[in-house]
Amino acid sequence: MKITLTDACGIRDNWSLSATGTFNEGIHLVSGDVGSGKSTLALMMAGLFPLSRGCVVKEDVSSCMLSLQFPELHVTGRTLDEECTSWGAPADDILAATGLTGRDETSPLSLSRGELKRLHLACVLAKDYDLLLLDEPFSSLDCGEKAKLCTTLERRSQGITIIFTHEQNILPRVFRIWEIVGSRLINCGRPPDAFLHWYHLPPSVKKLTAHGSRPDNISPQDLREAACRIHG
Amino acid sequence: MIAIEFLRYRNLTIDALNIHPGITTVIGPNGSGKTSFLKICAGITLPDHGIVTIDNLPPRETEIGWVNEFPDRNILFARVIDEIASPLRFRRATSCSAIDEEVRACTESVGISHLLTRGVRELSGGEKVLVSLAAALVHHPKVLVLDEYDSHLDARCAATIDGAIRASGARYVIRCTQQMDTARESDHLLFFDSGRVTHTGRPEHVFQCLKGTAWYPVLWEYGI
Numbered sequence: 008m009k010i011t012l013t014d015a016c017g018i019r020d021n022w023s024l025s026a027t028g029t030f031n032e033g034i035h036l037v038s039g040d041v042g043s044g045k046s047t048l049a050l051m052m053a054g055l056f057p058l059s060r061g062c063v064v065k066e067d068v069s070s071c072m073l074s075l076q077f078p079e080l081h082v083t084g085r086t087l088d089e090e091c092t093s094w095g096a097p098a099d100d101i102l103a104a105t106g107l108t109g110r111d112e113t114s115p116l117s118l119s120r121g122e123l124k125r126l127h128l129a130c131v132l133a134k135d136y137d138l139l140l141l142d143e144p145f146s147s148l149d150c151g152e153k154a155k156l157c158t159t160l161e162r163r164s165q166g167i168t169i170i171f172t173h174e175q176n177i178l179p180r181v182f183r184i185w186e187i188v189g190s191r192l193i194n195c196g197r198p199p200d201a202f203l204h205w206y207h208l209p210p211s212v213k214k215l216t217a218h219g220s221r222p223d224n225i226s227p228q229d230l231r232e233a234a235c236r237i238h239g
Numbered sequence: 240m241i242a243i244e245f246l247r248y249r250n251l252t253i254d255a256l257n258i259h260p261g262i263t264t265v266i267g268p269n270g271s272g273k274t275s276f277l278k279i280c281a282g283i284t285l286p287d288h289g290i291v292t293i294d295n296l297p298p299r300e301t302e303i304g305w306v307n308e309f310p311d312r313n314i315l316f317a318r319v320i321d322e323i324a325s326p327l328r329f330r331r332a333t334s335c336s337a338i339d340e341e342v343r344a345c346t347e348s349v350g351i352s353h354l355l356t357r358g359v360r361e362l363s364g365g366e367k368v369l370v371s372l373a374a375a376l377v378h379h380p381k382v383l384v385l386d387e388y389d390s391h392l393d394a395r396c397a398a399t400i401d402g403a404i405r406a407s408g409a410r411y412v413i414r415c416t417q418q419m420d421t422a423r424e425s426d427h428l429l430f431f432d433s434g435r436v437t438h439t440g441r442p443e444h445v446f447q448c449l450k451g452t453a454w455y456p457v458l459w460e461y462g463i
Binding site for chain 2: 038146176230
């Protein structure tokens with residue numbers, strides 16, 4: 008199972024993005040500045056943004072899901088019950104898992120943004136997809152929910168998970184790190200060697216490395232272990 | 240001082256709370272009442288009961304800059320330049336050339352001069368937040384209320400914005416964030432849980448109370 012981009016190019020007005028690379032099974036992290044094209048790349052991978060040249064080829068990928076960065080754009084149900092049902096997900100289970108039990112008849116658009124994001128992600132993650140594209144999945148989630156999401160993603164037994172994010176502190180252990188710099192997708196490699204080339208290296212990893220203790224990966228557990236090594 | 244007494248609104252219950260000048264950061268779980276609290280401080284929402292005053296005036300009689308947690312809900316105009324200029328144009332008390340100058344200076348401080356001629360619809364989520372921040376800052380408000388403004392910003396961008404916020408001259412900054420590395424750089428922290436302020440004080444005090452939870456900054460205990 009893999010998705011391969013070969014000189015895949017998206018153009019919008021005076022802006023363009025070129026991407027080449029192969030994403031195998033595991034968790035991939037894509038970082039980049041605001042406006043660098045992370046969301047557009049996610050759309051290109053999902054087949055929802057026209058390519059001006061190049062191609063995106065999916066091999067042995069039978070199901071794909073794109074979670075947009077704005078959860079409100081996914082809403083189709085008038086109530087939470089309808090919203091869960093529209094995803095083919097059991098409403099009672101989803102509402103219980105997201106702390107929204109008893110609010111079946113509430114409008115999704117009256118939830119706080121964090122609650123809506125939680126509900127949306129629970130609906131997405133209720134099914135297994137071969138290719139899971141998550142655009143800013145951590146935005147609006149509280150710290151506890153971010154940690155739970157990391158655990159859920161790390162437990163996905165198979166498939167390709169690609170996270171497009173600005174999150175700096177609470178991240179899962181990842182297989183490979185990518186970033187968009189100068190309108191191009193760059194393969195930084197696997198942690199921890201990727202840290203040598205990663206322009207968007209999180210400040211906490213940068214600080215630990217400066218103290219002489221490079222973490223093995225980017226999860227909070229990896230950061231704590233690296234910090235423990237400094238302090239014996 | 241911002242004084243809050245016997246506040247009741249939906250699940251919010253605050254009997255007495257004083258917010259002093261400086262940067263106050265609101266943290267806590269989703270659905271704990273943070274956004275309701277910020278909207279009341281900004282004068283967007285009126286509480287069911289209780290009183291909020293900002294230096295002895297109601298919020299609606301105070302100059303306030305506001306950024307919504309939903310980036311699309313901040314924006315009224317189709318062009319970036321019109322959106323950022325709108326708070327000054329609504330006042331009708333400033334000349335066009337002065338407005339142009341204010342907009343130029345503000346966009347420079349936020350690092351989005353290159354977006355001025357763009358249409359709002361073609362912006363990324365993070366860029367929309369930056370435009371909203373510029374519109375909130377451009378009229379030099381006394382109070383800046385920012386609801387999860389940084390959830391779509393990269394680290395460098397967030398640092399630029401932090402500099403712009405600190406240089407804005409706002410007497411009170413009340414912001415909500417889920418980035419604890421940002422929260423630790425505050426004068427005061429408020430931790431909300433189930434509609435109540437359960438911890439308040441300097442960051443070192445509040446984080447000590449939160450040790451063992453997901454809100455405790457990952458590297459805090461190591462002094463990093």
